[in-house]
Amino acid sequence: MTDPRSIVCHMNIVLEDGSTADSTKASGKPARLNIGDESLSPAFEAQIAGLKSGDKHTFTLDPSDAFGESNPDAIHHLDRTKFPADMTLEEGVIVSFAGPGGSEIPGIVRAVAGDSVTVDLNHPLAGRKVTFELEVVEVL
Known part of the structure; x- marks a missing residue:
């Protein structure tokens, strides 16, 4: 170093x-x-x-x-009930998740199919x- x-x-x-x-x-x-x-x-x-x-x-x-590189392990399929009922979930929306030590981790909604929401936690x-x-x- x-x-x-x-x-x-x-x-x-x-x-x-x-x-x-x-x-x-x-x-x-x-x-x-x-x-x-x-x-x-x-x-x-x-x-x-x-x-x-x-x-x-x-x-x-x-x-x-x-x-x-994009990490496939950072792509998650979550149930719609994990999000606030009034949240608009569509492709491209950025959502925030609680991370370690109170940090926030942004995720990008990649797809919504019925009650399944695909969220990508990779860096954009x-x-x-x-x-x-x-x-x-x-x-x-």
Whole structure:
């Protein structure tokens, strides 16, 4: 492990079809990426390790190096009674589940068939090749 340091940057996450999945510029709040604390994949760290303030860098990562592969074990088929009666359940709706230590785990409804609701707890970008467009604001 290297000595931890951080890069503060604006970042666009772009999908293979060219659409933007997320952007820090929209919120005006740059992201802080920590190098050396194992929060980023080795491939991601290798791309940003030498960047300096003012640098712009674009790179593409395969799913395993970005948000991970889609895990079939994170897809659950739940009974409709597990949800509030007044909740609209349809494909694409994001629902929240209680996680360990009071955390919230978001899930995406993938299908509704009768009383069965299929919920995907994978990261929304899991299994996808993505391009990162970075603009370094500061190196800490």
